[in-house]
Amino acid sequence: MPADPPVTVSFVPSGRRGTVPAGTTVLDAARALGVDVDSVCGGRGLCGRCQVTLGERPGLPADPGRLSPPSLPETGYAGRRPLAPGHRLACAAQVLADVVVDVPEASQVHRQVVRKEAGRPDVAVDPVLRLHYVELPEPILEQPTGDAERLAAALAAEWGLADVRPDHHVLVALQPALDAGHREVTVAVRDGREVVAVWPGLRDAAHGVAVDVGSTTLAAHLCDLASGAVLASAGRMNPQIAYGEDLMSRVSYAMLEPGGAARLTAAVREALAGLVVTLCEDAGISPEDVLELTMVGNPVMHHLVLGLDPTRLGSAPFALATSGAVTVAASTLGLGVHRGARVYLPPCVAGHVGADAAAMVLAEGPHRSDALLLCVDVGTNAEIVLGDRHRVLAASSPTGPAFEGAQISGGRRAAPGAVERVRIDRATYEPRVRVIGVDAWSDEPEFARRSRRAGVTGICGSGIIEAVAELYLAGVVGSDGTIRPVDSARMVPEGRTWGYRLWEDPEIVVRQADVRAVQLAKAALQAGCRLLLDRAGVDEVDEVRLTGAFGSHIDPLYAAVLGLVPDCDLDRIRSVGNSAGRGSLMVLLSAAARREVEEVTGRVEKVETAVEPRFQEHFVAALGFPHGTFPSPHLASRVALPPPVAPPARGRRRSGGEAPSAVVS
Template sequence: MTYKVEFAPSGLSVTVSKGITVLDAARLAGADLDSTCGGRGLCGRCQIVPTNTAALTGWASTEEEYTGRRPILDGQRLGCAAQVCGNLKVEIPAASQVHKQVVRKSVDVGNIEIDPLVRLHYIELEKAELGSDLRGLTEQIAERLSMTYGVTMSRLATHVLPLIAPAAKRGNNTITVAVRHGHEVCAVYPGYVDQAFGIAVDVGSTTIAGHLVDLSTGEIRATNGVMNPQIRFGDDLMSRVSYVMMNPGGEIELTRSVRTALDEMVGTLVAEAGIDRDVVLDMTIVGNPIMHHIILGIDPTPLGQAPFLLATDSAVVTSAAALDIDARFCEVYFLPCIAGHVGADTAGAILAEGPHRSDALQLLVDVGTNAEIVFGNSAHVLAASSPTGPAFEGAQISAGMRATAGAIERVRIDRDTLEPRVKVIGSDLWSDDPGFDAETRSLDISGICGSGIIEVMGELYLSGLIDVDGTVRSDGPSKTSRVFAHGRTFSYRLFGDADEPAANINVTQDDVRAIQLAKAALRAGIDLLCEHAGKTDPNKIGSVRLAGAFGAHIDPLYAKVIGLVPDVPVAKVASVGNAAGAGAVRALVSASQRAEIEETVRRVHKIETATEPRFQDLFVNAMGFPHTTEPTPNLATETTLPVAQAKPEGAGDRQRTGRRRRPT
């Protein structure tokens, strides 16, 4: 007898013989039903929801005795045990689908289909006896993969070959093999193993962030971030290239230091998850071109001078062992670079945020030591980089510091009294809240991190204490005791009340200039791309996305106040976190995502800011707060902007005073 089996939500159906399992019926129909144990009732991944239980046989012993990690939920059956005995409709829940939709923590990867390049398959080998006519273990594995899973093995990695017999012995003739790219056996384990892991890494010039991901579910199981040890060779990328140029063998030191950090990060991640390094089977890495080259052991000096030639702009695949990372079964995939100063990290951000998938124009900015800018939509995508330097991350700022406990991260200045209030990392209270002193007593409040630097600059401008041209006004001391003379310029005391000014946290004229230079470089790059795209009206931009570890914490309003981004309505400006890392995760869990980004980067139009004559003009115009020449009508509706004030006596002519009020 034959029966019709229909599967939801796919709508696929198949006619099968009585007694066939639902799992086998799903395979015949092409329905998306997961199983890693080969239908032996071990993994619990093939659970289905029958709409007509009478069309299935009763509970099998496999289900009664099941003790796997994933419990059988009420109303569900194991597809590998339940047999068809009537016309049947079954629902395959999301948790039982191979290509599941996923939204996970730490990095927002969006909704994608899980389609990892490595899958696990459980195999029962025949017991060898003297005189038995059995083929070799490799050949038996190939036969079982073909018969049970429909996998045609093209090769078995040579480093796996000597491990098969010991694994089979320890597993009592049962093993689990990992198959990469659908045809290559790359790892072997004794007995039944149902979890494989990958690691997605974003190697920034300042920090390295890693995410340990369950390849079958897309779940991020552990996250770790460390400082890039290369900082001791220079704060920014060009200083590290200079180190290599000036010190023979310097590139070896840089490579060794970052590879050591990567290996230590792997150890930290697996320890946090309570797993072994041997189950880490895949790794994706993104980074700027110089980091990309240094990790691979490629001389980065060609990237330090025109024409900024990449060793390769294609994706690179190698082994973890080749990078001195202790993960013997792991393959490493480097996303492709785009141009000499636009790297795999930008490719990852593009993959995550998808300007190439959007009809509306998207401006994507990864704010960091070297800012990467992407502008466009599905019709045309442009990319460039701007040398912002490390000021946004606290370097070159007198009281700048990393974003650690005790760092000032939020700032507000009262428009009438000009008194500040701050928030610090490690406390939810503002400094004028009751209990702030008690709650922060154990914190060392000793500096300002990137988001705080952006906000204090914006607040000083909105309060009228610094001019459009970035000058700390000399008449400030007559308005508040917090402004004081500092050599030939003036500074603002943000936090602390020590008699000695140096003991407090101050914002100096040099600090303002450092931020002006950084933000002008970034804004000039943005304006240059907009000009090349023929879209200079901010209202034509559909969205602005601020990415990167620093960009994730920028208040969009203050990004507009200091002129970091064009005068797009603030509702269209959003911080999207570590987009490069999110792209690395997407490439880790999906083969189609790798193919998508490799195809996309070939269509990106690269703009080299260093050779563009317009860049310098745009840079000069972008020095002002918010901008020297561009009007900001949208910003004027979103906050109260100061009007131009007359220069203090002896400083030239400027109209005096007051603030424009927000229109009502």
């Protein structure tokens, strides 16, 4: 019998084209030509993932007769994904003549998760974990092969997966699943090698969780691993705060308290397990449906989550237990998800620059940029990255908890009722504020009504930054950080210093100690940035990106006014959200992203602020607003800066409070 004549199949949007024998299914043609068409059921007309439509090009119209008429797998299709009008199942439709086939995004394996944020690449969804449906033959006496071996053979024959090995719990569950599914099962295969889960019949949904383990806040996203869709997001405070506000206090607790490290580990793991439960409840799924997790965090958080001793990170040479990427069973961490689930943590850069910085690099992409980018994750422990496609440097700087609203009089976490925005009239020194949860300023008529429920509770990190910056621009705070008495009833004498009453009920006063706390934090951050500029041999950067749960709420103008970062064109200082969390999401959804983060982390140059001789010099110079020595021409072109305060005469006491140098020790 003569062979069927070849026909030409053209796929869009991939642009792939080739010839196949007439009668070939569209799915087989796609596989033969290397075209991206999704399928869990292996072409059995069950999952509905391989839906395609007819396309056209000049001379080749969208004629339904170019494909076989719908057959029973399509006319009787009752899968979970409805067969949309005009759609065909690629596994059932046969190519009869030259044809153009359009593969919708929903039917692509490596579909794009589009991020509408400038300067960020789309993420091609290509998770390490995939579901595969197989049908195994009944065992017979003449072939004593085990069911695990039959499963491996089916995965090799139908899915091209060689040398696949099941986890022990899969071996335990395999035969009951085969019995319940009448020899039809779906398995989850990780990295093309490990079978980590098995279910009877067809299953077409697997889920993953991406987590940013911050020293102050835990933030997580629950995703559909096939589509990349974020189904739920949640966050909560890191309970380790009860043992210390900053990282070094927690390291000290682990070092000095018997069983301290174990308590810190137990606290954060319990919180993470609770966070997963919250996500799953919000999405209407079970924690048993979670099969893959990714986590990023600074080295101390990284070690404590994994149960590694963090005490060596407390002193030079800041030795990590491991700097490489880590994959661990989720059951080892007690996260309450599917027992076959794995947790992936990207590599750490160095002893004080962790997997969160690596995730930030992946998300912001300085290594892909022609411009020189400065990326700053602002928090209790700031991670700083400077680089372009030629070179990437990183450092960390211990800014302390002031940016989180801690150790500030009237300070509050960022929660409803906390002051987050401040404006001060330059002539009258009268303030107006906005609080979290209320979209009106305090001088607007509707503010009282809208704020009645939460009230005004205190001031959070972004609020204290704006308050100090506005006081500086109004001349109440000098460039040296001293609060100076001005002609206003809002000035509050406090011994040898002054305070500024920002709010009456409850009373919120910006005190000299608050300004000093902001000075110390911002000077540490600026000094870390300057060390990287020194190492790179440059004086300024092309662009600054403020990241992190807190950094994303900083107004770039006030970041520049206070001198949190080196002077830069204000239009190129941007708050870009939680880059570490976005990087965690990228490595959850993309195997290529994991390879990229591991490669780029290996060539990041680490600058250790704790042992750099010039750090203290840069720190002292950066105490002034915006900076004690470096000019701020970009900022000065946009904002009228008060004249700098002249240093006091030798031997005379500074009016209005202590000199910044007296509080730096």
